[in-house]
Amino acid sequence: MAVSGSASDPQRRPVVVLYERIADAIHDGTYPPGSTLPSEPRLATELGVSRPALREALLLLQEDGLLTVRRGVGRTVNDQPPRRGFEQIQPLEEQLSAGGAPLRVRALLRTVEEPTDFTTQHLHAPARAELRFWESLLTGDGAAALSQEWAAADDVLERAHPAFAGALRTAGSAERISMLAVLAGASRGVPLTAHSGVTATSLGQRRGAQLDRPADTPAVLITQVVRAGDIPIMAAKHMLPTGAPALSVVQSG
Known part of the structure; x- marks a missing residue:
């Protein structure tokens, strides 16, 4: 064959x-x-x-x-061939589901917005650029996490990979999938890399209301930037409050 x-x-x-x-x-x-x-x-x-x-x-x-x-x-x-390097960048819902019950993605917001300080810094987005913003609630077995994801502008996405912008447009109304899951699925043959930062914090008023938890609930804030080659294509903030599924952290040297 x-x-x-x-x-x-x-x-x-x-x-x-x-x-x-x-x-x-x-x-x-x-x-x-x-x-x-x-x-x-x-x-x-x-x-x-x-x-x-x-x-x-x-x-x-x-x-x-x-x-x-x-x-x-x-x-x-091999009976269970491992994923290749670029496939090991997993959407948060898959990482948090490892070894436990699957988490479900529920869309809270799917919109387009102008750059913020965060996206200007990490996506190098110019003023007045139009960036897709997805906010999702990840739930399962009573635990919940909050995910906010921004995609680079369409012209940047198309320069990184012709399939990226189209995949996000097609999935724009999807309520049960994360932005990273869409980009990873469209990345065939294009290696993705990422770096993340981890900070201890508390939920705050707005996120506490979204997660139905007190504002002073301790949480871990993960910031993530995903690149195709040297082009940043997505930036995200993930909020994991106390009680959320464990997330493995691997350090490379």
Whole structure:
């Protein structure tokens, strides 16, 4: 069975493009968990690539835990292949649901607004730019968190990836999905990176009312900026009050 793939970006290393084509085939079920990949000569022919490039891509897939080499069998797809790097940027509702009951996204507000100090700083938005703003309540098993997300202007989104602006326009009235979930879903082949800040605070009057908690309830405020390459495409504030599901924090050095 041949692996399909879109035209590659000429500025990206062929091995990286090849890695992503095979990883896509694994994640979309072309090569399901437990299946064995074709032999190197056959796979190289199907993909129209050199064997050295294919071998390097396969080694990277093994290192990342998508494939395992079995003596006498060949390369097999792992039963639970991990997500690739850019897919590991998860929407807050998915992170908070890890190991527990799924959280539901309920839209509080879906609108367009001019830049604030926060979005000017993190999205470099010029004055009078039109930025999508989504405010959502994340609920499950009595726990709740509040999420506020701003997208960069459409021309910036389209420069980062042609699919981003259209995906947000299509999902503009969706009430059960977060902005990051939409962007992550549209990011196919475009690595996303992010950085976050964590601050101890209290809910305050407005957020307390939204979460039906006292204004002085202790909370963690997470600020997040997501980039496609060097272009910031989304900025967010997430408020997790006492009693919200635990959020894992990983430090890299």
